[in-house]
Amino acid sequence: MSEFVKRIVLATGGTGGHVFPAQALGRELVAQGYEVFIFSDSRGHLYNDVSFLKVKIPASHFKGSMGQKIKGGIKLIGGVGAALYHLRRLKPRAVIGFGGYASFPTMMAAATLRFPTIVHQADAYFGRVNHFLAPFVTRIATSFPHVENIPTSCQNKVSFTGLPVRPDIKTEPYTSSEKNEPFHILVTGGSQGAKIFGEVIPKAVSLLDPILQKRLHISQQCRSEYIEMTETLYEKTAANVELASFLDHMGERYKRAHLVISRAGASSVVEAALVGRPSLFIPYPYAMDDHQFYNAQQVVNVQGGWVMREKEFTSNALAIYLSELMTSPWKLMQAAANIQAIAVPDASLRLAHLVKLIAV
Template sequence: MLAAGGTGGHVFPAEVLAEELRRRGYALTCVTDRRGTAWYSSRRRRALENLSVHAVVSGGLAGRSLFGTVAGGARLTWGIGESWILLKSLHPEVVVGFGSYASVPVIIASLLAGYPTMVHEQNAVLGRANRLLAPWVSRVAVSFAPPLYNAGTTVLHTGTPVRPEMQAIRNVPYVPPNDANVVRVLVIGGSQGAHIFSDVIPAALSRLPVALRTRLRVSQQVRVEDRAAVVAAYDGLGIDVEVESFFDDVQTRLVETHLVIARAGASTVAELTVAGRPAILVPYPHAINDHQTANARAMAETGGAWLVPQVAFTPEALATKLQTLFALPAILAEAAMCARRIALPDAAQRLADMVESLTGPDEGSRKPSQSFRAGWMGIRQRESQEYDPHSTT
């Protein structure tokens, strides 16, 4: 049983794991929130069209008022009850949470019912849901190096599973631009675009020398409401540009691109490293726990990207940075190599191995709920031994 909220950052890794587990012969169920059911039924999410999907009530406890906190607690309690009924009906071998509040009632019910549980964290810092659940579950899988986390338990570095089409371009080498060829730039802003990219990037490119502008081939993802304004901003600049609200062939564009400008969501960073493409990352400043900055920093510190805070993301600064990078293609090539070096392209297999390790009789008889119940009474029973996903024990 997989529990994931209705946003791409949580759903994409869950879908890839589901594909791998299905390949290994497991039957799968996904539990999500009301928003997630719409995501799974959309035409874009057809990869697992036969996946059994169930919705439960969920809600955070961090309300802005006493009423909000009480209402959130009531939703959580109701969701735990719904999850309990679902568990007793389906009897899963393992329950895997992928963060977001949609996973909380499912994992808590699983702990109380005695099912083996684990969570996967996509970002470089634990989100609120996984931070709550991490001390109690059987396993914690993370996407970045474990020293970045404070999970209260031993963690395993699996990476973030990426879509098969991204894995397919893993071995396509990066070819840096030269003085004679075109320079391809891909701008992606997450699942819904980024308004600041619509304002800053055309203005920055307009400041580049004409000789460089005529060599540019730009693919920019924008919000639907921004498209007309962005197209008008590029008019007359002499830039070959394609502006769309969604690209369904990002993998093809990544193969050809010389530089990516993007937010720093977990799936975006994972796909950039698997593809081995250099990027300018502009973290969304209002992300919970500022996790996008942590993601971008993890990639930038290895040399695979350049982190630019949104407050510093101005047309003047971006134009200067682009001129420098395009004039020194060896820097882009080095960044591409660094990005590729930190990738974990077998993340789905690592994560599936971890899930399978919880299906044995030893794990099933350990009754995590006993530790969970005791924990609420102030008794923390935690394991200290290091976990090896390939162990036969």
């Protein structure tokens, strides 16, 4: 392959929270004339985007029994070997990692070969893979201005770029829902824990005054195996409800929303901030290092929304929140303005600029 091609490798974990920001940066780099390769495991390549060339890298975590850990270690070594081969072949100008264990073999290989490298930290708590890689990489990019647990010795590498998001997510004016007007709620469950949303939210709606129930228009992400259960619970209410295992046209859905109820993955927090929609976050309690709680606190700190621990997320508690917010539109208007304080609309451009600074 020609060494004169402007070629960038993006290494990403296998979930949407890792892949989507990588794709957003990739689109910006392609627009600037770069050839972009995405290195990930088989999960990551399920998120199809024909704009990029894809390379499958074996990867595994170190969970489970000793036997599973040994098997994972062997797979990891194989992944590093595969990444070394492909990086030598491609000779990229830089390698950018987006976290997750599937990114580790590529980033370790890139550091070994002394390619310029960046790790992007999506969450407000520095992840374990990135923490291990931090001493070996060229730069560290962050989604939030303050990130916990970055090694002191690596602070001089940090640049706040924001988190690249999907192109249909953009700032939208917030229009309040006044008395007797429709009130739109967008509920995104994330890849984990949607079941509790399907149980708690319909029951909370059933506790509201019937007049408030009739105002509600709810678009709710719900795992397919829980849709029937959730529909049955909503049938006891007067709310207008749409349930789907996958919600498309998210830009339009955010635009209509007066309130977002969501897990607190980095993409969920950043998208709500960018659009400017007040949010109630329920952090996934089993997230590594409780990083979703740290993400939600970014919004709470600027009074752009609220956070409830899952153990506090009961139908009675949520009904109190909903009743107060639906009858106090000024609170939502203020929160909508405040949440945009942590938004970075040009995150893809900022991160692309950092890539260009280190690319050889």
